[in-house]
Amino acid sequence: MRPLRDVPIRRKLTVITIAISACALLVLSAVFLTSTYLVVRASVRSDLIAQAAIVADNSTAALAFNDAAAATETLQALRAKRSIDVACVYDREGALFAQSRRADDGAVCPPQAPAELDEITFDQVREARAIMLGPRRIGTFYLVGNLNEVWTRMKIQSAATFAGILLASLAAFLVARRLQGVIATPVSNLAATAGEISRRGDYSLRADKEGADEVGTLVDAFNEMVGQVQRRESERSALLRREQEANRLKDEFLAALSHELRTPLNAILGWIQILRAAPPTPEMYEKAMASLERNARAQTRLIEDLLDVSRIISGKLHLTLAPVDFAAAVESALDAIRPAAQAKQIEIRLIRSRGVCRVNGDVDRLRQVVANLLSNAVKFTPHGGRVDVMLSSAPSLCELTVRDNGIGIAPEFLPYVFDRFRQADGSMTRQHGGLGLGLAIVREITLAHGGQVRVESGGAGQGTTFFLSLPATPAAASAAGDGAPPSVPRLDTLSVLVVDDDPDALELAKLALTSAGAAVVAADGAEEALARCAERRFDVLVCDIAMPGLDGYALLRHIRARDVHGRFTPAVAVSAFADRAATARARDAGYQRFVAKPYDFGDLVAAVNDVSRLSV
Amino acid sequence: MAFLSRRRRFALAAAAAFVAACPAALRAQRSLEYEVKAAFLFNFVQFVEWPGQSLRAGEPFRICLTGENPFAGVLERTVAGEQAAGRPIEIEILAPEAPPSRCQVLFVPRTLAARAPAVLRVVGTLPVLTVGESARFLDAGGLVNFVVEGGHVRFDINADAAAARGLRISSKLLRVARSTGSSDRRER
Numbered sequence: 001m002r003p004l005r006d007v008p009i010r011r012k013l014t015v016i017t018i019a020i021s022a023c024a025l026l027v028l029s030a031v032f033l034t035s036t037y038l039v040v041r042a043s044v045r046s047d048l049i050a051q052a053a054i055v056a057d058n059s060t061a062a063l064a065f066n067d068a069a070a071a072t073e074t075l076q077a078l079r080a081k082r083s084i085d086v087a088c089v090y091d092r093e094g095a096l097f098a099q100s101r102r103a104d105d106g107a108v109c110p111p112q113a114p115a116e117l118d119e120i121t122f123d124q125v126r127e128a129r130a131i132m133l134g135p136r137r138i139g140t141f142y143l144v145g146n147l148n149e150v151w152t153r154m155k156i157q158s159a160a161t162f163a164g165i166l167l168a169s170l171a172a173f174l175v176a177r178r179l180q181g182v183i184a185t186p187v188s189n190l191a192a193t194a195g196e197i198s199r200r201g202d203y204s205l206r207a208d209k210e211g212a213d214e215v216g217t218l219v220d221a222f223n224e225m226v227g228q229v230q231r232r233e234s235e236r237s238a239l240l241r242r243e244q245e246a247n248r249l250k251d252e253f254l255a256a257l258s259h260e261l262r263t264p265l266n267a268i269l270g271w272i273q274i275l276r277a278a279p280p281t282p283e284m285y286e287k288a289m290a291s292l293e294r295n296a297r298a299q300t301r302l303i304e305d306l307l308d309v310s311r312i313i314s315g316k317l318h319l320t321l322a323p324v325d326f327a328a329a330v331e332s333a334l335d336a337i338r339p340a341a342q343a344k345q346i347e348i349r350l351i352r353s354r355g356v357c358r359v360n361g362d363v364d365r366l367r368q369v370v371a372n373l374l375s376n377a378v379k380f381t382p383h384g385g386r387v388d389v390m391l392s393s394a395p396s397l398c399e400l401t402v403r404d405n406g407i408g409i410a411p412e413f414l415p416y417v418f419d420r421f422r423q424a425d426g427s428m429t430r431q432h433g434g435l436g437l438g439l440a441i442v443r444e445i446t447l448a449h450g451g452q453v454r455v456e457s458g459g460a461g462q463g464t465t466f467f468l469s470l471p472a473t474p475a476a477a478s479a480a481g482d483g484a485p486p487s488v489p490r491l492d493t494l495s496v497l498v499v500d501d502d503p504d505a506l507e508l509a510k511l512a513l514t515s516a517g518a519a520v521v522a523a524d525g526a527e528e529a530l531a532r533c534a535e536r537r538f539d540v541l542v543c544d545i546a547m548p549g550l551d552g553y554a555l556l557r558h559i560r561a562r563d564v565h566g567r568f569t570p571a572v573a574v575s576a577f578a579d580r581a582a583t584a585r586a587r588d589a590g591y592q593r594f595v596a597k598p599y600d601f602g603d604l605v606a607a608v609n610d611v612s613r614l615s616v
Numbered sequence: 617m618a619f620l621s622r623r624r625r626f627a628l629a630a631a632a633a634f635v636a637a638c639p640a641a642l643r644a645q646r647s648l649e650y651e652v653k654a655a656f657l658f659n660f661v662q663f664v665e666w667p668g669q670s671l672r673a674g675e676p677f678r679i680c681l682t683g684e685n686p687f688a689g690v691l692e693r694t695v696a697g698e699q700a701a702g703r704p705i706e707i708e709i710l711a712p713e714a715p716p717s718r719c720q721v722l723f724v725p726r727t728l729a730a731r732a733p734a735v736l737r738v739v740g741t742l743p744v745l746t747v748g749e750s751a752r753f754l755d756a757g758g759l760v761n762f763v764v765e766g767g768h769v770r771f772d773i774n775a776d777a778a779a780a781r782g783l784r785i786s787s788k789l790l791r792v793a794r795s796t797g798s799s800d801r802r803e804r
Contacts, residue, residue, distance in 0.1 A: 061788035064659040066652075066768070070792050134662050 010184040017176035022169050029161045036157050040150050044083060045125050048145040049118075051078065052087070056131050056141035059089050059098070063131055063139045068098050075100035083149045085124075088113075089131070090140040097139060113140035123147045186215040190222060203230035256436070260302055264295035300598050305437045307578060308368075309420060312444040316580045319362040319448055323473060326357040326366060326398045330391055333370035341378050341387070348374075348387045357393040360473045361449045369445050372438040373402045373466050380464065381406035393472060400468040409457040409464055417455050418443040446470070489609040492517035495536075496608060499529040499555065500544040500574070505597070509542060509574065512601040513608060526550030526558075533559055538569060539615045540608050545575040545586060553589040560590055570611035574599070652769045653762055654691040657723065657747060660760065661700040663789035666720055667782040670743040676706040680719035682735055683712045683728045713738045724748040724758070732756050743782045754797075759783070763794065770794040 004012050055074060062071035071089050078087045078100050087100045090113035099109040117128035124146055131139040186209075193207040203226055209219045271288045274280070280288060311317045334350060341348050359366065377387045381404040390401040409417060420440040446453045451470035457463065496518045500506040503524065510522045521538070523529035526549055532538075541559060545552035556571055563569055573586040578596030586594045592614060593607040657679065671677070677700040679691070685707075695705040700720075708719065713734055716722045722744050724732050729750030736757040739746055748754075749762040754774045759781070761772050773793040778785050790796045 058788060058791075061663060061786070061792040064662065065656060065771075065789075065792045067792045133659070 008184075009187055010180055013180035013184055014173065014176045017180070018169055018172050021172035022165065025165045025168050029165060033154065033158060033161060037150065037154055040153050041120070041147060044145075044147060044150050045120055048083060048125050048143065049127055051081065051084070052127050052129065052141060052143045055087060056129060059141060060131055060133050060138065063089065063091065063097060064133050071098035072100070083145050083147075085144045085146050088142040090142065092138050094140065107144060109142065114142055123151070183215070186210045186219065190215070190219055194222065197226060203233055253436075261299070264299040267291055267295040296598070305441060308441050309437050311580065312441065317444060317448055318580055319365060321360055321362060324359050324361050324363045324366055326359045326470065327352060327391055329363055329367045330370050330389065330400060333367050333374055334389065336371055337374040337378060340375065344378065344381070345384050346378055346381050346387055348389065350389045350391070352391040353393060357391065357398040358473050359398055359449070359470045361470070365445045366449070369442050369468070370400065372442045373468065376438055377402050377404040377406065377464070380404065396472050398470045398472045401465060403463065403465040405463040408460045408462040409455065410460050414455060414457060418453070489605060490517045491605060491608060491612070494518045494539045494608070494612050496520050496540045496542055497523060497529060497532055497538040498542045499523045499526065499547070499552075501525050501547040502544070505544065509604065512604050513542070515601070516605040518608070526555040529555060530558055533562060537567065540612050541569050541571040542604070542608060543571060543573060545573055545582070546577060553585070556590050566616060568614065568616040570614040572604070572607045572611055574604070649764065649769065650687045651690045653749070654687050654694045656762070656769060656771065657691065657721065658694050658698065660745065660747070660789070661721065663786035664745055665784040666701065667743050670720065670782070671701055671703070675703070675718070677701055677703045678706050678708050678719045679721040679723065680708045680710045680716050682710055682722060682724045684725060685709055686725040686727065716744050717742060719744055721745045721747060724750075724753070726750050729753070732758065741781055745778070745783060765794065772796070
């Protein structure tokens with residue numbers, strides 16, 4: 001129904017209903033009228049014929065006794081019948097004997113009797129039959145009837161039927177108007193809701209379900225889809241918020257990082273200028289050296305923290321597990337923090353229970369954890385404050401509590417204390433320094449050891465307490481030393497080739513090894529190193545990795561290629577690219593040890609000492 | 617002559633009616649009136665029912681004439697080969713005042729009008745259709761009486777008397793009759 005395509009469903013239903021009912025009624029009426037016509041015509045005809053028979057019968061005596069008057073009188077009775085046009089009686093010879101005709105009608109009897117006849121046409125019935133007296137035919141009766149009555153009745157019937165169709169269509173229209181809502185209302189409600197949702201973009205709207213039919217199913221499916229869109233929308237905006245928050249945090253972090261990296265450089269460059277300007281007095285020299293060292297170490301610490309965080313994020317935090325005396329690690333970290341505490345006149349007390357506290361872990365990392373907690377405490381404790389460190393050991397647990405009476409932590413920030421890149425607010429960094437990485441590293445390392453760390457604070461100004469617990473290993477006889485840093489070994493008999501393209505780094509390394517007693521040859525690149533190797537052999541190679549031309553990996557390959565006849569030159573890699581991948585690659589390339597720049601002299605010396613034992 | 621002209625009209629008017637009953641009527645110029653009456657006499661039989669016991673099995677249907685036969689063979693020809701009440705028709709001439717116990721119709725001709733009351737007395741209440749052609753025939757107890765009126769042969773019927781004798785006369789016949797009372801109507 002193309003013409004109805006753009007019409008509302010409501011009207012479609014109404015039109016369809018009326019069309020169907022009208023069609024049905026028309027067909028029914030046609031059948032009814034046809035059958036009525038046939039029935040009425042048959043009944044009129046049989047009526048006429050019956051009357052003809054009666055009149056014919058009644059005419060027998062008149063005919064037999066030649067009484068035309070009586071015959072005419074009999075026929076006159078038919079005049080009242082409007083459906084009889086003409087009635088005639090003929091005698092035995094076929095001559096007209098009597099007739100009846102209506103005054104207003106032009107029809108007349110034919111002068112001669114027609115042959116016997118029984119026919120019905122569209123509008124006429126003609127009947128001619130013999131008049132019998134006993135067995136003998138004594139005349140003929142002839143009758144012409146019209147079917148006006150049939151047509152009159154048909155007209156009335158048609159008018160009534162037509163009126164009936166109109167009434168029925170009206171009734172159908174009224175019923176359709178009431179009932180179309182059953183289908184149209186849910187559909188148009190759904191359409192309205194869908195339009196509303198699409199117009200306003202409000203996915204919290206839902207279509208009302210009115211029944212469990214197909215439209216109901218449609219409404220359910222529609223609501224389900226809208227629900228999905230709504231969920232996705234809210235997920236998307238939550239994601240967006242998180243991303244924005246992360247971006248904000250990163251921006252703050254970068255600002256803090258920039259600040260933190262500049263601060264020590266400022267001190268270092270400042271002291272260098274002062275030292276250049278005039279020869280320093282011994283006191284000034286000492287002060288300068290202390291400041292330079294402190295700032296350089298702070299810078300190193302910062303960069304290591306960054307690298308640690310980078311490792312943690314990429315899941316490459318590597319622990320070298322070994323039995324560790326945790327108490328020793330704590331004391332070592334305490335010793336390291338003491339100067340800073342004393343500078344702020346903060347009293348640090350260590351309260352430890354009896355017994356050793358043995359942990360299976362990475363001693364450097366554990367020391368880092370404690371140091372971070374302690375430096376955090378010192379950092380956020382004002383001048384003249386106090387930090388209590390309590391170490392207790394249960395059979396299966398080592399517990400460390402670090403309590404300060406510092407600025408405390410606001411309750412709303414407590415849950416985020418251990419998050420990366422977080423400080424209570426951006427101003428913290430400016431006031432207290434640091435990148436907010438320390439506690440994140442603490443948590444990650446603690447978790448990697450299977451331990452737990454948590455924080456408590458009474459709120460701002462109420463101080464802060466950190467609780468750290470680590471799984472203890474059963475106390476075994478201590479094989480290792482007491483945890484004190486080993487003394488720097490001597491390299492008195494060793495010949496070492498040091499390779500680095502950076503003259504400062506080369507000079508430092510040469511200085512470190514020479515001061516330990518080694519005979520050092522310095523080469524400022526791979527070519528020179530190969531030239532020196534050609535002259536003589538060395539016990540140990542100390543080589544920078546990132547160099548122009550042949551890098552550290554390639555150089556070692558060349559050197560090893562010359563190590564024939566059972567000779568082997570062990571090698572120590574030194575690089576500022578200090579992540580695990582670089583370490584692993586260096587080991588793959590044949591380096592026995594890896595020392596990250598910047599390094600303590602002791603570390604480099606120890607590494608050289610270690611690998612020298614492999615030299616053949 | 618008035619009589620002749622009457623007779624002529626008579627003949628013309630009756631001709632059509634004779635056709636049904638008496639094809640030979642036209643040839644009998646002399647007794648046109650009797651030809652009509654013979655035809656009527658036969659036609660009466662068609663409109664009257666006799667009681668069952670008056671028709672004995674195996675007997676013919678008898679039309680009896682009292683004393684003489686005024687039809688001069690016309691009646692015989694009229695009924696020749698015809699049947700009434702399912703039996704052949706016989707014409708019988710009875711002596712005046714003989715009991716017509718075997719007759720179904722008894723015709724009393726005009727010539728015996730004076731003796732008609734006596735004849736009818738003999739008939740009594742027998743189921744016999746008595747037909748006359750004289751004045752006062754019905755008064756005397758006859759059932760049907762021919763009259764000639766306006767050149768037409770008509771008849772009166774004494775319906776009550778017929779009913780009293782067990783004869784059932786068709787209403788069609790009564791409708792065609794000039795009168796159906798118990799007494800004769802005068803000629804106008």
